[in-house]
Amino acid sequence: MTVMKRYVRKNILALEPYSTARDEFKGGDISVWLDANESPYDNGVNRYPDPHQRKLKERVSELKGVDQGSIFIGGAGSDEAIDLTFRIFCEPRVDNVIAITPSYGVYKVAAAVNDIEIREVQLNDDFSLPVDRLLAAADSHTKLMWICSPNNPTGNAFAVADLERLARSFDGMLVVDEAYVDFSTAGSMLPLLPELPNLIVLQTFSKAWGMASLRVGMAFASPEVAGLFARVKYPYNLNGPTQAEVLRRLDEDISGKVAELRHEAVGLSRSLSEAGCVVRVYPTDANFLLAEVTDADRVYDYLISNGVIVRNRTKMPGCRNCLRFTVGTPEENRRVIELINEFK
Numbered sequence: 001m002t003v004m005k006r007y008v009r010k011n012i013l014a015l016e017p018y019s020t021a022r023d024e025f026k027g028g029d030i031s032v033w034l035d036a037n038e039s040p041y042d043n044g045v046n047r048y049p050d051p052h053q054r055k056l057k058e059r060v061s062e063l064k065g066v067d068q069g070s071i072f073i074g075g076a077g078s079d080e081a082i083d084l085t086f087r088i089f090c091e092p093r094v095d096n097v098i099a100i101t102p103s104y105g106v107y108k109v110a111a112a113v114n115d116i117e118i119r120e121v122q123l124n125d126d127f128s129l130p131v132d133r134l135l136a137a138a139d140s141h142t143k144l145m146w147i148c149s150p151n152n153p154t155g156n157a158f159a160v161a162d163l164e165r166l167a168r169s170f171d172g173m174l175v176v177d178e179a180y181v182d183f184s185t186a187g188s189m190l191p192l193l194p195e196l197p198n199l200i201v202l203q204t205f206s207k208a209w210g211m212a213s214l215r216v217g218m219a220f221a222s223p224e225v226a227g228l229f230a231r232v233k234y235p236y237n238l239n240g241p242t243q244a245e246v247l248r249r250l251d252e253d254i255s256g257k258v259a260e261l262r263h264e265a266v267g268l269s270r271s272l273s274e275a276g277c278v279v280r281v282y283p284t285d286a287n288f289l290l291a292e293v294t295d296a297d298r299v300y301d302y303l304i305s306n307g308v309i310v311r312n313r314t315k316m317p318g319c320r321n322c323l324r325f326t327v328g329t330p331e332e333n334r335r336v337i338e339l340i341n342e343f344k
């Protein structure tokens, strides 16, 4: 048994995956398709899509510099990859996972859905990564460690070297959620994938790529682990029109938009920090800013009454009186700055 298989649930290792009609078809020149009980009337969507998403994976492989065999693509965004990770590795009511807090809320929900204990380890006061406390929280039933970098809602990215140390020291799977990596200068964990067999990297097309509505997220891992995702996923988890639409949109060059948002983030941060009701704005490696204000609930309601919605994070650990501002267009950012300056 390879090292990684030690971490996998026994039922998943034993699983005989569902074999689709399209799986069993192995080439040949077919013109009459009578194998899948589809409607024969061509309306553009009458045939099942490619369950292996080959064309899309080929493009993602090119884009990310990762072998196709190391890619999982989900049709319910990264959230699908998060849920599958729990289901592959964690035995309900037996295993546990570690996650940083404050962080993305879906890890906790997915843990609860799967009946897995989650051990939350609070970031240091400056939101830096408490590597030793994270490692100390693990026991022999800890299968996963969830780290979001750049982290939502704090905005900071963690050093690749620290994440690498975690991966090398942790006896379980390290999951690094890089939803905002396209905005960050801290770098990705993807180049370390061949060296770190216990690493899973999550990315998404929902943020910098502007395809949130399409719901396409990815997991990257060793071929062995990516193979487990392929076995456990629903066979047709990414519908045909979405596969085609993402493929088409991946030809867009997003670097101009990313550069504009990064530039806007700097300006928004500076203007917010000068406003009377803003105590401080935390540095960001993402397309949002966490700002501590004098009274988060009041500023939040005031912005809403003026037609602007931000995220109130005041109840999250270490985030008292903090609001999270997504960086918008230059006009949107001007509007929010104007409102914040007028707050009484």
Ligand SMILES: *Cc1c(COP(=O)(O)O)cnc(C)c1O
Pocket: 076, 077, 078, 079, 080, 104, 148, 152, 177, 179, 203, 204, 205, 206, 207, 212, 215, 216, 217
């Ligand atoms: C937005 C976000 C995602 C993306 O989720 P999708 O389901 O792919 O849209 C993942 N992780 C974090 C931390 C996020 O903030």
